[in-house]
Amino acid sequence: MSLSKQELFDRIRRDSWQRQMSIRALSKKYGVHRRLVREALSSPVPTPRRRPVRTSPRMEPYKKTVDAWLRADLEAPRKQRHTVRRITARIEEEFGEAIPYPTVRDYVAARRKEIAAQVGAPVEAFVTRHNALGADAEVDFGDVYVDLAGQRTRCYLFAFRLAYSGKAVHRISRS
Incomplete structure (x- = not known):
């Protein structure tokens, strides 16, 4: 354990x-x-673990070039922007050195956000959903076919789910 x-x-x-x-x-x-x-x-709270700062010496000579490509991508249409695979392939084509994909991926992931913040471009964001206790719920209605006394009968389903706890109630009626 x-x-x-x-x-x-x-x-x-x-x-x-x-x-x-x-x-x-x-x-x-x-x-x-x-x-x-x-x-x-x-202390009741453990001290956070220190993470070592990792450098990528193989990526160092190409960082300025990749940054220029990423800046140019901000003005390019979405479908024409560089992917990490394309950046890796382009470094290999233009400079003749094969850099591992994870090295390029980690650098590009960090730099894309930094460059977008410098230029003032919109950055991806997530909105956290906060449901009030007992106040928010989801309701749905639907048709259900049930076998009653050997006959297929059309009934109506009412589904109610509390958004905070996830508890649900379902009711079926004939009308």
């Missing part, structure tokens, strides 16, 4: 408080270093 770091912190803190266990005993019970137990006891 693998625990998330937050769950592990919660269990360590609970055992320390309820069972009055020592740092060494907690360390032994959960199979972690005493330093982690001290961290859990000092």
